[in-house]
Amino acid sequence: MNGFFPILKRELLAYFRSPVAYVFIIIFLVANAGCTFLLGNFYDSQQASLEIFFLFHPWLYLFLVPAVGMRLWAEERRSGTAELLLTFPVRLTSTVFAKFFAGWLFIGISLLLTFPMIWTVHFLGSPDSGPIITGYLGSFLMAGSYLAIASLTSSMTKNQVISFILSVVICLVLVLSGWGVLSETLNTVFPVWFSDLVGQFSFTTHFDAIRRGVVDIRDLIYFISIIVIVLMLNVVVLESHKAS
Amino acid sequence: MIRVNSLSKKFNNLLAVDQVSFEVKQGEILGFLGPNGAGKTTTMKMLTCFIPPSSGTAEICGYSILDDPLQVRNQIGYLPESAPSYDEMLVGEFLKFIAEIRGYSGMELKRRVGIVIEKTSLSEVENQMIDTLSKGFRQRTCLAQALLHDPPVLILDEPTDGLDPNQKHEVRSLIKDMSEERTILISTHILEEVDAVCTSAMIIANGRVVGYGTPDELLSQSLYRNSVTVSLKNENPRKLLDDFNQLDFVYSVEHVQDDREDLVTMRLYPKNKESISRKLEEYLYKKNVQLEQFTVERGRLDEVFRQLTTED
Ligand SMILES: Nc1ncnc2c1ncn2[C@@H]1O[C@H](COP(=O)(O)OP(=O)(O)OP(=O)(O)O)[C@@H](O)[C@H]1O
Ligand SMILES: [Mg+2]
Numbered sequence: 001m002n003g004f005f006p007i008l009k010r011e012l013l014a015y016f017r018s019p020v021a022y023v024f025i026i027i028f029l030v031a032n033a034g035c036t037f038l039l040g041n042f043y044d045s046q047q048a049s050l051e052i053f054f055l056f057h058p059w060l061y062l063f064l065v066p067a068v069g070m071r072l073w074a075e076e077r078r079s080g081t082a083e084l085l086l087t088f089p090v091r092l093t094s095t096v097f098a099k100f101f102a103g104w105l106f107i108g109i110s111l112l113l114t115f116p117m118i119w120t121v122h123f124l125g126s127p128d129s130g131p132i133i134t135g136y137l138g139s140f141l142m143a144g145s146y147l148a149i150a151s152l153t154s155s156m157t158k159n160q161v162i163s164f165i166l167s168v169v170i171c172l173v174l175v176l177s178g179w180g181v182l183s184e185t186l187n188t189v190f191p192v193w194f195s196d197l198v199g200q201f202s203f204t205t206h207f208d209a210i211r212r213g214v215v216d217i218r219d220l221i222y223f224i225s226i227i228v229i230v231l232m233l234n235v236v237v238l239e240s241h242k243a244s
Numbered sequence: 245m246i247r248v249n250s251l252s253k254k255f256n257n258l259l260a261v262d263q264v265s266f267e268v269k270q271g272e273i274l275g276f277l278g279p280n281g282a283g284k285t286t287t288m289k290m291l292t293c294f295i296p297p298s299s300g301t302a303e304i305c306g307y308s309i310l311d312d313p314l315q316v317r318n319q320i321g322y323l324p325e326s327a328p329s330y331d332e333m334l335v336g337e338f339l340k341f342i343a344e345i346r347g348y349s350g351m352e353l354k355r356r357v358g359i360v361i362e363k364t365s366l367s368e369v370e371n372q373m374i375d376t377l378s379k380g381f382r383q384r385t386c387l388a389q390a391l392l393h394d395p396p397v398l399i400l401d402e403p404t405d406g407l408d409p410n411q412k413h414e415v416r417s418l419i420k421d422m423s424e425e426r427t428i429l430i431s432t433h434i435l436e437e438v439d440a441v442c443t444s445a446m447i448i449a450n451g452r453v454v455g456y457g458t459p460d461e462l463l464s465q466s467l468y469r470n471s472v473t474v475s476l477k478n479e480n481p482r483k484l485l486d487d488f489n490q491l492d493f494v495y496s497v498e499h500v501q502d503d504r505e506d507l508v509t510m511r512l513y514p515k516n517k518e519s520i521s522r523k524l525e526e527y528l529y530k531k532n533v534q535l536e537q538f539t540v541e542r543g544r545l546d547e548v549f550r551q552l553t554t555e556d
Contacts, residue, residue: 006344197321
């Protein structure tokens with residue numbers, strides 16, 4: 001009666017059946033390497049840690065995750081398969097989460113493929129494995145939050161391009177709200193608590209701590225609640241589409 | 245069984261379905277007819293809980309579409325109008341996926357997939373990518389999907405659309421064979437289909453029911469009901485027309501063009517659409533004519549359809 005796993009499996013399979021998946025993985029890996037070594041001056045930093053590698057993830061995900069998520073619902077609606085999917089005896093919540101998890105797993109797989117980075121830092125020195133593990137965990141959780149937003153915007157339109165742009169914009173706001181430059185600007189006009197509050201809603205704020213190896217349960221809860229809340233919104237949007 | 249109670253659907257300002265009520269019992273096949281945009285698909289979407297009605301309700305096997313959508317969906321096999329399926333999957337894989345969603349696994353799943361592949365003659369494309377299928381095969385793949393769980397209720401939106409004549413015939417026999425222990429609602433634009441498979445038919449126009457009955461009841465509304473067409477050899481058309489017009493059971497007579505020069509063909513419309521074949525036969529026998537053709541019409545569904553759907 002559940003339908004969760006068949007839907008997840010089909011969706012994941014659909015990713016790997018399309019050439020876009022492989023293009024995505026390649027771009028993801030190349031972009032990661034490019035940012036870390038060229039922009040981040042990884043070798044010059046002489047640090048045996050992945051801090052620089054993770055530093056760029058909020059920016060990389062900004063474009064790559066919406067690209068993964070844009071098809072989730074837009075494609076079902078465009079091709080008419082939504083009419084099948086949504087008339088099976090499966091709860092809409094299960095369907096939404098199943099599709100989300102498929103995309104999340106796909107991103108997780110891409111993220112795992114960055115393992116040569118771990119070799120590299122081991123080659124440079126003897127890194128502390130704590131921050132590496134929490135970095136990966138945090139990065140994966142953050143990717144999930146981006147993906148939930150992309151899934152939501154994907155359910156709002158049949159057009160994948162519009163869905164992509166919408167989710168990039170929303171994610172950009174959530175990245176920038178924790179950006180140092182922005183909070184300094186805000187501080188010149190508003191009291192400090194205001195910029196702190198804005199920062200609390202940001203991906204960057206919560207990811208930075210995890211990236212440095214400080215695992216605060218509140219940061220984990222932040223990402224998980226973003227995922228759950230946005231996906232519940234996703235369910236509501238799909239329900240209301242049906243009504244109109 | 246399907247029981248629909250003044251179901252309506254409004255899209256912005258458009259009343260797509262307007263207080264539609266009907267009932268389909270087990271063993272019945274209801275043919276759903278109507279011009280493009282009449283509201284057939286919209287009605288079906290509401291019955292399968294894809295879209296909620298604006299007002300009214302319906303019951304499928306006793307479950308309300310408003311209160312119990314999951315149970316309703318369990319009872320229904322649905323073939324949507326566009327026969328959607330996942331392009332990147334193989335036919336067999338797709339059916340397996342649907343069977344999994346319907347809660348089957350292992351041998352039971354294999355058995356069920358095997359049965360529907362057999363029923364819809366899909367075995368030759370079982371390992372073909374859906375993307376590369378012809379339209380007819382796509383249609384059949386999606387039909388197969390609707391049959392997997394052996395549902396008591398089938399809702400099929402234009403099931404024979406895009407099929408070749410042989411396959412049309414196959415699918416119609418399939419639908420008929422399944423009908424005994426099932427309740428079936430099909431929409432179609434092929435009027436012969438109604439006579440061939442349906443136990444009753446409903447015609448809607450602009451969202452409203454304008455005709456309902458068995459195919460024969462609908463046919464009885466036709467102008468051609470019980471009209472008789474006769475072709476006679478070596479007769480004077482003018483004279484014949486006069487003679488026929490004298491008959492008390494004939495309402496009117498029409499001279500029909502014929503490609504054979506030596507034949508005169510007339511269509512006689514009976515008074516009150518009653519059967520006149522016996523009386524006419526006797527009359528022609530007495531008249532001692534050379535009869536080449538004698539055809540009685542049951543009525544024309546296309547003409548009834550037009551009559552019901554074009555008047556305001
Ligand atoms: N989502 C929608 N938004 C607005 N109008 C809609 C929507 N879906 C259907 N309609 C309108 O509702 C009316 C009924 O459409 P429907 O698809 O039910 O017709 P139909 O009887 O199935 O026609 P056809 O024979 O062409 O399949 C049409 O006028 C259509 O434009
Ligand atoms: Mg239709």
